[in-house]
Amino acid sequence: MKEGRLKVGIIGGGAAGLFTACQLKKLGLNDDIEITILEKTSTLGKKLTLTGHGRCNITNRKTPSEFKKGLHEAGNFLYPAIKEFSPDDTVRFFEEDLGLKLKEEDNNRMFPVCDSAVKVRDTIVSYISDKVKTICDAKVLDIAKTDGFDVYTTKGDFKFDILVLSCGGASFPETGSTGDSYAFASGLGHTVEPIRAALAPVKVDKASRQFTSALSGVSVNANASLYCSGSKSASSEGDVLFADFGLTGPAIMELSREIPTDIVDMNGWIELDFTPFMSDEQIDKEFQKMIDEHPDTKVSTLASKYVPSSVSRELSARAKVTDLYAQNFTKQNRKALCKEIKHLELGIEEAPNIDKAYVTRGGVRLKEVDKRTMQSTIVSGLYIIGEALDIDGISGGYNLQACMSEAYAVSKSILG
Numbered sequence: 001m002k003e004g005r006l007k008v009g010i011i012g013g014g015a016a017g018l019f020t021a022c023q024l025k026k027l028g029l030n031d032d033i034e035i036t037i038l039e040k041t042s043t044l045g046k047k048l049t050l051t052g053h054g055r056c057n058i059t060n061r062k063t064p065s066e067f068k069k070g071l072h073e074a075g076n077f078l079y080p081a082i083k084e085f086s087p088d089d090t091v092r093f094f095e096e097d098l099g100l101k102l103k104e105e106d107n108n109r110m111f112p113v114c115d116s117a118v119k120v121r122d123t124i125v126s127y128i129s130d131k132v133k134t135i136c137d138a139k140v141l142d143i144a145k146t147d148g149f150d151v152y153t154t155k156g157d158f159k160f161d162i163l164v165l166s167c168g169g170a171s172f173p174e175t176g177s178t179g180d181s182y183a184f185a186s187g188l189g190h191t192v193e194p195i196r197a198a199l200a201p202v203k204v205d206k207a208s209r210q211f212t213s214a215l216s217g218v219s220v221n222a223n224a225s226l227y228c229s230g231s232k233s234a235s236s237e238g239d240v241l242f243a244d245f246g247l248t249g250p251a252i253m254e255l256s257r258e259i260p261t262d263i264v265d266m267n268g269w270i271e272l273d274f275t276p277f278m279s280d281e282q283i284d285k286e287f288q289k290m291i292d293e294h295p296d297t298k299v300s301t302l303a304s305k306y307v308p309s310s311v312s313r314e315l316s317a318r319a320k321v322t323d324l325y326a327q328n329f330t331k332q333n334r335k336a337l338c339k340e341i342k343h344l345e346l347g348i349e350e351a352p353n354i355d356k357a358y359v360t361r362g363g364v365r366l367k368e369v370d371k372r373t374m375q376s377t378i379v380s381g382l383y384i385i386g387e388a389l390d391i392d393g394i395s396g397g398y399n400l401q402a403c404m405s406e407a408y409a410v411s412k413s414i415l416g
């Protein structure tokens with residue numbers, strides 16, 4: 001470690017920057033080290049306050065080897081950091097150091113008992129306040145590597161020995177994350193993998209919107225598959241929520257990262273299968289049985305065995321069997337309805353909008369970052385974390401836990 005006071009600059013006071021300040025304090029920050037957070041907006045952790053629909057889904061209580069499966073291609077890269085600071089460690093840190101009790105909900109998702117992301121942000125800010133200097137409304141304009149780092153901001157110039165680049169991705173720009181990380185990293189010699197939306201809603205074409213808007217607000221469990229240029233390229237199972245603009249909900253948000261930016265040229269569509277546990281033949285057999293047992297029942301009523309009745313009504317309309325009674329349900333009608341139940345095709349109007357995405361896919365190339373410390377392998381003394389990196393996790397607390405584990409790795413490395 002350098003003689004005299006070591007000056008550490010954290011660029012961006014979002015989740016990753018704040019967690020780093022927390023970890024530095026917890027790991028034993030002493031008077032030889034001076035930490036400064038430079039934040040572009042007037043408040044710290046704006047995006048953090050929106051997380052978990054305002055309740056902050058802070059982590060997902062899985063073992064590290066299970067957890068890494070939620071990080072897509074970045075699972076192996078982040079595994080050492082997740083092992084070093086696991087979801088269990090995050091729970092301990094929140095409860096014992098921050099004094100915020102957590103509770104577990106479905107799918108191992110952890111939330112604060114107070115159900116308030118604002119309270120999480122405020123508690124973190126208060127925890128670091130005696131050890132860390134925070135400067136808001138200090139937009140970093142440029143960074144130059146000299147003997148340390150010269151940082152030029154709207155609130156003057158700063159010099160740091162060590163720099164933590166944590167100014168986020170490009171999603172939800174109103175929170176301050178407008179992709180600046182990528183410009184700074186590439187200016188310092190890093191490669192930035194092309195960015196696109198992940199965990200985003202999907203706008204469907206005009207014809208398909210008739211269907212989704214009629215069901216706006218209805219949520220159904222389904223298997224959603226993405227088709228590009230006529231071939232299936234990805235699928236995801238879970239809740240699908242219909243909306244005026246198209247589709248959202250966990251299964252769709254998950255699939256969105258796979259939608260290429262040139263999806264319009266690829267005539268892309270999403271296929272929904274409302275009965276993934278049954279084949280087309282099984283459904284047809286069941287329909288035949290129902291015809292025998294309930295000849296005077298409307299077909300749309302019979303189909304509500306598989307989907308909520310509002311969805312059944314719309315699917316029946318698409319299959320043109322709305323007013324049909326079971327006794328008149330022909331083989332051709334059955335095929336048409338089965339197609340809607342198992343192969344509902346909704347055309348994609350455009351690639352998901354990054355402004356509405358919860359996270360950014362792409363970012364600083366992971367091969368250029370040491371996975372044990374998050375230090376750049378190109379620029380000594382530069383650490384890169386959070387959404388600035390080419391990491392995006394599934395929903396359920398994976399992205400904040402990724403920030404927390406990375407923050408721990410950085411802090412351990414800085415404190416030697």
Ligand SMILES: Cc1cc2nc3c(=O)[nH]c(=O)nc-3n(C[C@H](O)[C@H](O)[C@H](O)COP(=O)(O)OP(=O)(O)OC[C@H]3O[C@@H](n4cnc5c(N)ncnc54)[C@H](O)[C@@H]3O)c2cc1C
Pocket residue numbers: 011012013014015016017038039040041044045046047048050051052053056057058059138139140141166167168169171172175176177178180181357358359385386387388396397398399400401403
């Ligand atoms: C609506 C929503 C809900 C979410 N819910 C969850 C959830 O429940 N659980 C979960 O795990 N994840 C969730 N996420 C994802 C999670 O919030 C992000 O992955 C996480 O905040 C990324 O942290 P970060 O520090 O890298 O970026 P950010 O939190 O975006 O912080 C970056 C900070 O850098 C600042 N900045 C940018 N440019 C500059 C500059 N030039 N100079 C100075 N400062 C700058 C920004 O103003 C910002 O404050 C959600 C995201 C959204 C949008």
